[in-house]
Amino acid sequence: MSFEHKSVLLDETIENLNIKPDGIYVDGTLGGGGHAWHVCSRLSEKGRFIGIDQDEAAIKAAGKRLEEFGDKVTIIRSNYCDMKEKLHEIGIDKVDGILLDLGVSSYQLDTVERGFTYREDTALDMRMDQRQDKTARDIVNDYSEFDLYRIIRDYGEDKFAKNIAKHIARARKEKPIETTGELIEIIKGAIPMKLWINSGHPAKKTFQALRIELNRELEVLKNSLDEMIDILNEDGRICIITFHSLEDRIVKTIFRKNENPCTCPSDFPICVCGNKSKGRVVTRKPIAPGEEEIAENKRAKSSKLRVFEKHENR
């Protein structure tokens, strides 16, 4: 199967990275190398590009796609939460730009055996990094009913979370839940039919919740952003594309905190906490795709781009 993925907010992201031809740029969610190709094509012989992804298939596909750029490109299989350490290992401590295009690629979603899709019956997997042992099957069968409820409520924002967790807990007493098809049937039984018939797939939110929990998507994002801002050079930018409100809220909050980290009470005449701003939020409001992009690529519909620019010496 070829690696099919249409990059979202491509022009907006490339423009906002403010690429300097001699600079060093990192893509922490390389995927098939769609955004990456456009970054690399703007670099001079002196410029460098480092692409990181935890998925082996993405690493292979991007390696091929970026072959033409030769030594300028380094590809690393890793979680982006280890970006600072991985860059240090290849002699890089500061970079001019970082890109994150979060979530899963269309290739991952469309490769049925990866278990991300609720459109086919396959093993409950959902691992982005297949070196990891734990799969979605383990969550569905081993988490307590309360923990299932909590993740479906918090990461899926499904108002039927309690009922879905109850139905899963009841079904697995009979036999372990092994496949996406079995799980979908259980979810359908937990949501009144008249409500799911007209409002998208009934398992969509639960599948999102399981994927986020298994791949620790929000935790990794929350724990990585400050360090990424730290490794930016002066005037360097970080561009982040999110696909749902949970991710977007984290990015917005951490960018704002880095712009204004002062913790002094608002009635203090001067700042005494000593926390210094690390830069400015470039996007007061997130950049959203235009109608044309949404018409061409359904996946773009919920995407948002936020940008932060590093300034420590002003």
Ligand SMILES: C[S@@+](CC[C@H](N)C(=O)[O-])C[C@H]1O[C@@H](n2cnc3c(N)ncnc32)[C@H](O)[C@@H]1O
């Ligand atoms: C939306 S795709 C990126 C597509 C890419 N921008 C393009 O245009 O081809 C997201 C990719 O990020 C990877 N990914 C998600 N979270 C990651 C993480 N924490 N560390 C490393 N890779 C991650 C996924 O495996 C997937 O390949």
